[in-house]
Amino acid sequence: MIRLWTVTALYLANLPFADSLFVVLLTLPMFFMVMVGLYRIRSRRFEIGDVFWFCLFVYFVISPLQRIHEDRIGGATAITAYAYEPQEFIAAMLIVVLFCLPFLFVPMERDEPAAKVDGLPLPMPVLLILNGLAFASFVASEGGMERLLSSRLEQDPSQAFIGSLFFLGLQSVTACLVAVRFHVARSRLISLVPLLLVIALLAVSRNPFNAPRFMLLAVWGPVMLALCGGRVPAAWFYVVGLLALTTLFPVLNITTRLGLGGVGDLSEISVFGNFFDIPSVDVFDMAVHAVRFMSAHDQMWGEKLTAILLFFVPRAVWPAKPVVGGLDVGNELFAAGMYGTPNLSFFIGCDLYMDFGFAGVALGGVVVAMLLRSVLMAEWGVFGGVSVLRILIASSMPILLRGSVGAVLPLFVCQIAVALALSRRVRDQAYPARLYQERLRR
Numbered sequence: 001m002i003r004l005w006t007v008t009a010l011y012l013a014n015l016p017f018a019d020s021l022f023v024v025l026l027t028l029p030m031f032f033m034v035m036v037g038l039y040r041i042r043s044r045r046f047e048i049g050d051v052f053w054f055c056l057f058v059y060f061v062i063s064p065l066q067r068i069h070e071d072r073i074g075g076a077t078a079i080t081a082y083a084y085e086p087q088e089f090i091a092a093m094l095i096v097v098l099f100c101l102p103f104l105f106v107p108m109e110r111d112e113p114a115a116k117v118d119g120l121p122l123p124m125p126v127l128l129i130l131n132g133l134a135f136a137s138f139v140a141s142e143g144g145m146e147r148l149l150s151s152r153l154e155q156d157p158s159q160a161f162i163g164s165l166f167f168l169g170l171q172s173v174t175a176c177l178v179a180v181r182f183h184v185a186r187s188r189l190i191s192l193v194p195l196l197l198v199i200a201l202l203a204v205s206r207n208p209f210n211a212p213r214f215m216l217l218a219v220w221g222p223v224m225l226a227l228c229g230g231r232v233p234a235a236w237f238y239v240v241g242l243l244a245l246t247t248l249f250p251v252l253n254i255t256t257r258l259g260l261g262g263v264g265d266l267s268e269i270s271v272f273g274n275f276f277d278i279p280s281v282d283v284f285d286m287a288v289h290a291v292r293f294m295s296a297h298d299q300m301w302g303e304k305l306t307a308i309l310l311f312f313v314p315r316a317v318w319p320a321k322p323v324v325g326g327l328d329v330g331n332e333l334f335a336a337g338m339y340g341t342p343n344l345s346f347f348i349g350c351d352l353y354m355d356f357g358f359a360g361v362a363l364g365g366v367v368v369a370m371l372l373r374s375v376l377m378a379e380w381g382v383f384g385g386v387s388v389l390r391i392l393i394a395s396s397m398p399i400l401l402r403g404s405v406g407a408v409l410p411l412f413v414c415q416i417a418v419a420l421a422l423s424r425r426v427r428d429q430a431y432p433a434r435l436y437q438e439r440l441r442r
Helices: 002-017 021-039 048-067 086-105 124-141 164-184 188-205 213-227 234-268 271-276 283-294 303-309 325-335 348-377 388-402 405-441
Strands: none
Touching (some): 002 048, 002 234, 021 086, 048 283, 283 325, 348 405
16 A cells, blocks of 8 residues: 555645646546556565556656646746647647556566576676676776766767677676675675675766766666565655655766766755655656657658667667657757757657657557566576566666667666576576476476
């Protein structure tokens, strides 16, 4: 019940401040969908469904309640240049609802018997060697230690190597597996030194002063969850989620851009104010902008989907490769002075809308829901009883839902590929042992 009570309390707390009855009615379908999705989760532990539905709740229920003012959309500090028609707000919400509806039929709880795979990760010395090589390669691919330790605004993107995210993915997954070995170790004192080592290296690679907030979540989330065996009380997730939205993410929004120089600005953060105007959550804003953008453009007929699926093809090899929808809309908003950067969030349903309209959104939601269902039912990615696969998905879910998907897929795909490659060895080792045990029973 903690899920339903938390979401209901947040909704009711923000409801009196809604701009109009129209805004309330606009958010109701998504609110009811989130409630049904959370109601279907019976586990008392944190599940992938908690991340999925809670993120949708914040992005497409709470944010519209807070950011829609008359015919404009934006937070208290946003510069809004455009006025929108009610049908544009409705069309944006319809995109979200159509895409998310099939996910109500995806079980997002962990099936312990189905996910059970006997076997531990690679031996600790091998994991440490892989982790060290990945760290060294990541530092070199990022242009050296000096550039790596500088703030994001000081980093020159041209110095980074396109394959650096593979090295970061390898480093983060091996660090997660070291945490798994620490969790299941009989003597944790012996496993403590390797754990501290990989954590120290990861703190150099991605820390609050040199990495985007959601990338920090993608690389540090798996390690933290692995230390708990992937089993965390659901109540903890909602407490941490609220603290992250009102305190942690606003802090990281400053430190990741300005580095240590931004520490002096932290005193200006208002936790109470952030509760009623969550900063940097503009996913629904961008959906509305996308609807307006497409009213003046023809459908793209697969350009945006191509940009997402072929994210791994360097633009140097294919200069004419299509860009994701977030950049199309973002460049227009940036040129209008509404945002300080064209690199903005963008829900994947909006990419499909730009390509194929509402029919593409509905069909795309079904396909993605089926893909998620098949991945969650897979038996690989489990090490020592800890589902690293689900941990990786849960840690990247917020940024995958926020988008732009084509821009945030590389690290996630690299992490999944590494987990798949390493889990094959575990399964190969575990299968003969189980076969031998079955023969003994006969």
